[in-house]
Amino acid sequence: MGSEPAVRKISRVGVGWRLGVTAVALTVLTFGQLHDTNDYFPLGSLSQYATPRDMDGTVRSVYMLADTTGGDQVRVPLNPGGVGVGRADIESQLDRIVADPSLLQGIADAWSELHPEADPYVRLYVMRDTFQLEDGLQQGTPTTEELTTWEVRR
Structure with missing residues (x-):
């Protein structure tokens, strides 16, 4: 049997x-929680994961559409490979975007x-679908609303 390794203080x-x-780290985490921001991820607000959903409530889903120079209307790919930001990033800044669509x-x-x-x-459109749930399952078709638009500048 060998000797035990020396324990260093x-x-x-x-x-x-x-x-x-x-x-x-604890200061940044506390600041992120108190200000409900994801700007300091992963030391930001984690509240989006900490709240239970009403199985008979509603679920809202934000997404973006765009008109292209080719005349098509397409869904904007909100992911790192699409436009460099994810849907959660848009949702966390939604109030700012609606107040100032030029951010788009x-x-x-x-x-x-x-x-x-x-x-x-x-042209960009920020849209939100609202789904009604019953026992956790979608009921009927969603209600769609246009939250804001932006004419792209060249």
Whole structure:
């Protein structure tokens, strides 16, 4: 049988460094929770996962549509490969986007930069479908509303 490895004590500097990093992480987490923001992910608000849903309530789904230079209306791919941002990013900033639709210009610009071969967007629509649930299952067709639009600038 071999000898046990020697146990080393952490120095005061090591303890201080670890406590400092822990304090910073907890401060950022607390700030993110109090301000209900995902800007500090993964130390942001996790409330979207912490609330139960009413099995007989409603579910809202935000998405975007775009008119293209080719005359088509397409669904905007809200993912890193599509326009560089996900649907959750749009949902977390929805109040700001509705108040200032010019923020959507970045979505159109990102599409053109990421997909130079595709028809550029000329108009963007932020839409929301509301589904009624009964026992957790969708009932009927969703109600669709247009939250805001943006004419893309060239």
